[in-house]
Amino acid sequence: MNAIITGAARGIGAEISTLLCESGYNVVINYRTSENEAKELCRRLNSAGGKAVAVKADVSIPEEAEYLFDAAHSNFGSVDLLVNNAGIAQQKLFTDITQSDYDRMFDCNVRSVFNCCQLALRDMIHEKYGRIINIASMWGICGASCEVHYSTSKAAVIGLTKALAKETAPSGITVNCIAPGVIDTPMNSGFDEETMNELREETPVGRIGSPYDVARAVLFLADKKSSFITGQVLGVDGGFI
Ligand code: NAP
Numbered sequence: 001m002n003a004i005i006t007g008a009a010r011g012i013g014a015e016i017s018t019l020l021c022e023s024g025y026n027v028v029i030n031y032r033t034s035e036n037e038a039k040e041l042c043r044r045l046n047s048a049g050g051k052a053v054a055v056k057a058d059v060s061i062p063e064e065a066e067y068l069f070d071a072a073h074s075n076f077g078s079v080d081l082l083v084n085n086a087g088i089a090q091q092k093l094f095t096d097i098t099q100s101d102y103d104r105m106f107d108c109n110v111r112s113v114f115n116c117c118q119l120a121l122r123d124m125i126h127e128k129y130g131r132i133i134n135i136a137s138m139w140g141i142c143g144a145s146c147e148v149h150y151s152t153s154k155a156a157v158i159g160l161t162k163a164l165a166k167e168t169a170p171s172g173i174t175v176n177c178i179a180p181g182v183i184d185t186p187m188n189s190g191f192d193e194e195t196m197n198e199l200r201e202e203t204p205v206g207r208i209g210s211p212y213d214v215a216r217a218v219l220f221l222a223d224k225k226s227s228f229i230t231g232q233v234l235g236v237d238g239g240f241i
Pocket of ligand 1: 013137180
């Protein structure tokens, strides 16, 4: 099985790549700027006996996304599993969000998913099999103050997932998303200690999530036997919502 994981040099994407590779998937680790981390992850996975390649591409740009899929084809063959994990966040008052903040958010969080789904489906429809897993966010369901454009972009990913799932189900392709809660990654490094403690207290299980918590859910949805689960939003949020 061949998997592409976008934005996979660090954080949640790196953990998803590691778990998939350890579970026997050939993994394409996509990165945009974190070249050293991506190459080091790739080296680690290959020296442990896995099969991994790192490919640089800004997946919000159609030509670069196409390059990523070409690289996957030449290294491993057709793509069975796409994990749309790449994303950005930004904290700002709604009234301060600029047009370019909004465009950047939607390019990285939504257009990237649109681009990669279209490319993956070329293989998947032909094979009459595929798994697409989009990493959304609990904020796309319940909304976050000072993250209106982020929350809106993640709600769009949920909408895309549900609609695409209906369209591709007859072709043996499932499309699901995961809505993580607060996860310990560089994305949250801007939050101070007090904010992180508040978020921990608001999380019923009493801890911040780990990238591994999310990766476990990806592995479950990616399984061939998860074929009756599609168009779903799986919360991995410690009971937050
Ligand atoms: P992260 O550590 O900041 O990693 C995100 C990665 O996405 C970065 O390494 C970045 O690549 C990549 N990326 C962004 N835009 C890209 C683009 N246009 N093309 C290719 N790669 C791109 O964040 P994370 O926490 O692991 O987040 C992973 C996903 O989980 C995101 O979609 C995020 O919204 C979602 N999520 C996170 C949390 C959380 O609490 N951490 C909660 C809910 C949902 P480079 O570094 O190579 O530039």
